[in-house]
Structures are given as C-alpha cells and as structure tokens.
Amino acid sequence: MPDPPDESPVVHIVDDDPDLGDGLSSVLRSVGLNARAYRSTVDFLRADDLDAPGCIVLDIRLPGTNGLDFQAELVRLGVPLPVILMTGHGDIPMSVRAMKAGAVDFLPKPFRDQDMIDAVTAAINRDRLQRASEQQAVAIVDRYVTLSPREREVMALVTAGKMNKQIAGELGLSEVTVKIHRGAAMRKMGARSLAELVRMADTLKNRTR
Amino acid sequence: MPDPPDESPVVHIVDDDPDLGDGLSSVLRSVGLNARAYRSTVDFLRADDLDAPGCIVLDIRLPGTNGLDFQAELVRLGVPLPVILMTGHGDIPMSVRAMKAGAVDFLPKPFRDQDMIDAVTAAINRDRLQRASEQQAVAIVDRYVTLSPREREVMALVTAGKMNKQIAGELGLSEVTVKIHRGAAMRKMGARSLAELVRMADTLKNRTR
DNA sequence: AATGTCATCACACGAAGGTATGGTCGGTGA
DNA sequence: TCACCGACCATACCTTCGTGTGATGACATT
Numbered sequence: 001m002p003d004p005p006d007e008s009p010v011v012h013i014v015d016d017d018p019d020l021g022d023g024l025s026s027v028l029r030s031v032g033l034n035a036r037a038y039r040s041t042v043d044f045l046r047a048d049d050l051d052a053p054g055c056i057v058l059d060i061r062l063p064g065t066n067g068l069d070f071q072a073e074l075v076r077l078g079v080p081l082p083v084i085l086m087t088g089h090g091d092i093p094m095s096v097r098a099m100k101a102g103a104v105d106f107l108p109k110p111f112r113d114q115d116m117i118d119a120v121t122a123a124i125n126r127d128r129l130q131r132a133s134e135q136q137a138v139a140i141v142d143r144y145v146t147l148s149p150r151e152r153e154v155m156a157l158v159t160a161g162k163m164n165k166q167i168a169g170e171l172g173l174s175e176v177t178v179k180i181h182r183g184a185a186m187r188k189m190g191a192r193s194l195a196e197l198v199r200m201a202d203t204l205k206n207r208t209r
Numbered sequence: 210m211p212d213p214p215d216e217s218p219v220v221h222i223v224d225d226d227p228d229l230g231d232g233l234s235s236v237l238r239s240v241g242l243n244a245r246a247y248r249s250t251v252d253f254l255r256a257d258d259l260d261a262p263g264c265i266v267l268d269i270r271l272p273g274t275n276g277l278d279f280q281a282e283l284v285r286l287g288v289p290l291p292v293i294l295m296t297g298h299g300d301i302p303m304s305v306r307a308m309k310a311g312a313v314d315f316l317p318k319p320f321r322d323q324d325m326i327d328a329v330t331a332a333i334n335r336d337r338l339q340r341a342s343e344q345q346a347v348a349i350v351d352r353y354v355t356l357s358p359r360e361r362e363v364m365a366l367v368t369a370g371k372m373n374k375q376i377a378g379e380l381g382l383s384e385v386t387v388k389i390h391r392g393a394a395m396r397k398m399g400a401r402s403l404a405e406l407v408r409m410a411d412t413l414k415n416r417t418r
Numbered sequence: 419a420a421t422g423t424c425a426t427c428a429c430a431c432g433a434a435g436g437t438a439t440g441g442t443c444g445g446t447g448a
Numbered sequence: 449t450c451a452c453c454g455a456c457c458a459t460a461c462c463t464t465c466g467t468g469t470g471a472t473g474a475c476a477t478t
Contacts, residue, residue, distance in 0.1 A: 092304045092317045099308035108301045148454060161402025164435070177456055179436065186436095193370025198407045357424060373465070386426055388466065395466095 009124045010054035012081070013037045014044045016063055020109075024057065027113045028120060041065045041073075050079055053131060055104070055123035057116070060087035060094065068094065071101050080130060082123040086111065137207055140200050143189050151188070154181040158194070159201035218333045219263035221290070222246045223253045225272055229318075233266065236322045237329060250274045250282075259288055262340060264313070264332035266325070269296040269303065277303065280310050289339060291332040295320065346416055349409050352398050360397070363390040367403070368410035 011028050013035060015021050021037030028035040034054070038044040040063060044056075056074070060067035071083050085098045088109040095106040104126060105119035147155065150171075157167045164182065168175045191197040220237050222230050222244060230246030237244040243263070247253040250271060265283070269276035280292050294307045297318040304315040313335060314328035356364065366376040373391065377384045400406040 090301060092299060092301060092315060095301045095304050096308060096315045099305060100314075105309075106301060106305045150455065159404055161404035163402075163433095165433095173455095174457055175434095176458070180456085183436065194403055195368055195370035195407045198404045199411070202408070202411075359425065372463095374463095382425090383427055384464095385428070389426085392466065 007049075007052045008034055009127070010049055010052050011035045011057060011120055011124075012044055012047065012050075012054060013057045014039075014041060014062065015057075015059040015086075016040065017059075020059075024116065027116070031117055033120065033124075041070050045077075050081070053124070053127050055082045055084060055120060055127055057084045057086065057120065060085055060090060060098075068098060068101070071098065071103065075102075080127075080134070082126045082130075084116075084119045084123055086116075137203055140189070140203050141207065144200075144204060146188050147185060148181075151181045151185045154178055155185040155189070155197070155201065158182055158185070159198045216258075216261045217243055218336070219258055219261050220244045220266060220329055220333075221253055221256065221259075221263060222266045223248075223250060223271065224266075224268040224295075225249065226268075229268075233325065236325070240326055242329065242333075250279050254286075259290070262333070262336050264291045264293060264329060264336055266293045266295065266329065269294055269299060269307075277307060277310070280307065280312065284311075289336075289343070291335045291339075293325075293328045293332055295325075346412055349398070349412050350416065353409075353413060355397050356394060357390075360390045360394045363387055364394040364398070364406070364410065367391055367394070368407045 011033055013021050013024050015024075015037070016039055018037070018039065021039070025035040025037050036047065038047070042064075058067050058070065062070070065073075067085055067087070071085070074081070074083065082104045083102070084105045084107065085095075085103050086107045086109055087094070090106070090108055098106050104123040107115060107119060144152075153171060154167060157170065162170075164175050164178045167173075167182075168178045171178070185191075186197060189197060189200055191200060220242050222233050224230050224233075224246070225248055227246070227248065230248070234244040234246050245256065247256070250273070253265075267276050267279065271279070274282075276294055276296070280294070283290070283292065291313045292311070293314045293316065294304075294312050295316045295318055296303070299315070299317055307315050313332040316324060316328060353361075362380060363376060366379065371379075373384050373387045376382075377387045380387070394400075395406060398406060398409055400409060
C-alpha cells in the first residue's frame with residue numbers, strides 16, 4: 001500500500017509563456033530532473049501527480065490568478081509542495097511577502113539557469129525533509145485513531161506524567177481499569193516504552209497546531 | 210538574580226543618516242516604544258543593553274559594513290535580536306537573501322511609518338517568543354550541567370525508554386546503582402515524572418543542533 | 419588530615435506498573 | 449436474536465520502580 005518506493009521528484013512549472021516553460025523544462029531535465037510545464041494554475045491543478053515529491057516553479061503574473069494568492073491557495077488545498085516564485089515585473093515588497101508566506105526562493109526574470117537549478121534543488125530537499133516528518137506523523141495519527149475515547153483520555157493523562165492512581169481518581173475509575181486502557185493504548189500505538197508514548201503524544205500535539 | 214522583571218523592549222536603529230534615526234525614533238516613541246539610534250554597527254555593538262528584549266532596524270548600506278553581512282555577524286556574536294532591514298538602493302535578490310537569513314522584514318526606503326511600526330511590532334513579538342522558549346531551555350541546561358557523568362549516561366538511557374535492568378547490563382552496573390543515578394537525575398532535573406524527564410531530554414537534544 | 423563528591427553495591431520494603439482470569443452491562447450491526 | 453465491542457470492575461500475581469540504611473573505595477579540595 002505504500003507508494004512505489006520514492007518516485008523521482010517532479011518539478012511543476014506554471015507559466016503562461018510556453019517558451020519559458022519549454023526552456024526551463026529542458027534545463028531541468030539536463031540535470032536529471034523530471035519537469036512538467038503548465039500554461040495556467042488550472043491546468044496545474046488538473047495534474048494527477050500532485051502527491052508525488054517535487055516542487056512548484058510559479059510565475060507571479062498569470063492569467064486570472066495572482067501567483068502570491070495562488071501560493072496561499074495551495075496551502076488551503078493541502079498541496080504541501082514547496083514553491084519557487086519568478087517574475088518579470090516584481091518589486092521588493094512582493095518578494096518579501098512571498099518569502100514570509102514560505103516560498104523557497106523568488107527569482108526575477110531573467111535569471112541564470114544555475115540559480116534556478118539551485119533553487120529547485122533546495123526546494124526538493126525541503127520537500128524531502130517535510131515528507132519524512134510528515135510520513136512519520138501520519139503513521140502515528142493512523143494508530144491514534146484506532147484508540148477508543150477512553151483510551152485517548154487515559155493516554156493523555158499518562159503522557160502528562162500522572163500515575164494510574166491519580167488518573168483513576170480524575171476519571172472516576174478503578175485503578176485496574178486505567179491499567180487496562182493504558183495497556184491497550186501502548187499496544188495500539190506500538191509504543192515499546194513510556195518514553196516512546198510520550199514522544200508520540202507530543203508529535204500528535206504539534207500536528208494541526 | 211533574574212533581570213528586573215521584563216524590561217520594556219528596545220528598538221535599536223542603525224543608520225548613518227542621523228535624520229532618519231531621529232525621525233524613526235520619534236515615530237516609534239509615539240507608539241510607546243523605547244528607541245535608540247546609532248550611526249554605525251560599531252556604535253551599536255558598544256551599547257550595553259543588547260541583552261534586553263527588542264529588535265534591530267538596520268540599514269543595508271553602512272560605512273564599512275554591509276548590512277547583510279552584519280546580519281550574519283550578529284548570529285555569530287550570539288546576539289539573538291530579530292532584524293529588520295531597510296535600504297534605499299536594494300533589489301530583489303538582496304531582500305530574498307535577507308529573508309532567507311531570518312530577517313523579519315525588508316523595507317525599501319522611503320517606507321510608510323505604519324509599515325515600520327508593523328514590522329517592529331512583529332519583530333518584538335518574535336523576540337518575545339524566542340525568549341520564552343530560550344529561557345525555558347536555559348533553565349533545563351542549567352540543571353543538566355549539575356549532573357555527574359554517570360547520571361547523564363543513565364538519564365540518556367532512561368529517556369530512551371530502557372528499563373533499569375537493561376541499563377545496568379549496558380553500563381556494567383548493578384540495578385541498584387542505576388536506580389540511585391536515576392533518582393539523582395530526576396531530583397537534580399526537577400522532573401516530577403518520567404514524562405517530564407523525557408521532554409527535558411528532548412529539549413536538550415534540540416538545543417545546539 | 420579532614421571534608422566532600424562520585425561511584426559502587428547489598429539488603430529490604432513498599433509503591434506503582436503490567437497482565438491474566440473471569441465476569442457485568444449497554445449499544446450496534448448482521 | 450446473536451455476536452461483537454467498548455467500558456467497567458475484582459482478585460491475584462509478578463515485575464519494575466523508588467527509597468532508605470549501611471558500607472567501601474577513589475580522588476580532589478581545603
């Protein structure tokens with residue numbers, strides 16, 4: 001069920017100038033990268049491999065959409081690919097806004113091929129790191145959702161450092177029952193020690209927040 | 210021994226144009242902020258309140274020093290104050306470089322007073338958050354350094370989730386001795402539960418790394 | 419020489435954690 | 449209706465943890 005082991009990264013180029021898209025594609029392919037060009041954000045969103053590792057190279061001025069707004073849109077849509085922005089008519093406030101929003105880089109046109117290659121390399125690297133921690137976090141959430149409500153309550157108190165006796169008191173249970181839920185939580189979460197369970201709980205907390 | 214409870218934040222303005230320094234100072238004072246102007250980075254480094262909360266507003270083009278290089282220099286010197294950069298003759302790559310290096314904002318001159326006020330507010334806020342987590346981390350390190358070598362070894366294995374018996378085996382000790390070191394570590398670290406100790410260990414690991 | 423810290427261990431006991439057996443109760447879906 | 453699951457509890461037993469008492473030896477400081 002896991003995807004075919006690490007597909008090679010795809011660079012999605014979104015620019016309404018086909019010459020630039022083609023040129024950039026061949027430059028990136030020349031360094032062994034998989035590149036794909038789109039004429040608009042709509043075309044891009046229709047692509048089927050948005051879940052594959054990679055990054056996005058986005059022109060700021062596009063028909064219909066503003067590149068900066070689209071950057072925010074991507075977050076909203078749950079597309080976590082790192083973004084590199086480029087523009088022919090940008091200014092400093094624009095670039096600052098983009099960087100604040102998490103862009104990997106912001107390149108004024110014309111740029112040197114090497115600069116774009118460096119930016120794309122950095123972006124793909126960032127994506128790789130993101131994916132690694134994301135994947136680990138998802139595995140933990142997957143296990144967490146199999147816990148019953150009571151097991152979750154007990155797990156929360158256990159990882160807060162409380163003793164079984166205290167937990168029993170707070171939840172109005174007997175100590176034995178707490179132990180049962182606690183044991184079930186450990187088993188379902190796949191934690192081989194309390195320390196592991198604590199770290200999993202912290203990972204869960206830092207998600208979505 | 211802790212500093213007088215939260216001194217109010219100081220905005221350090223570094224610009225070789227005294228008019229700008231004075232003007233900006235009064236603008237910031239008008240919104241209740243403590244501002245201080247310097248003509249050069251050297252003057253700034255001679256200031257005595259670099260440890261107080263606040264931020265730095267730095268011109269890029271300064272006599273002798275480049276603002277971007279100085280930004281890196283500050284990190285090297287261990288001055289953790291957030292930096293806002295401003296410039297009369299900047300370009301996009303410059304702003305991108307600054308943002309990548311962690312600048313809070315990058316304002317082209319002339320800028321609107323309100324934009325600078327917003328940037329300074331954001332910077333001071335970032336500083337406040339940084340200080341909070343830094344202070345907590347330092348408290349943990351302070352306690353950690355009081356541990357004997359053995360106690361540190363045992364703490365590492367305990368927080369890795371190992372049982373006393375295993376630890377005794379790995380270190381070639383009797384289980385009793387492990388318990389003693391373990392207890393000492395808990396006491397010295399001020400941890401009231403294993404969960405707390407695990408989190409402290411994680412905080413220690415994430416420091417300096 | 420005296421003091422203090424670190425490190426080590428034995429013995430012992432009570433507290434806390436973990437698991438198993440066996441049983442009750444209520445809700446859900448086949 | 450039956451089977452299943454979540455939640456609950458008691459009794460029992462074993463393991464692990466925490467701490468105290470008492471003791472030894474090394475090494476550094478005063």
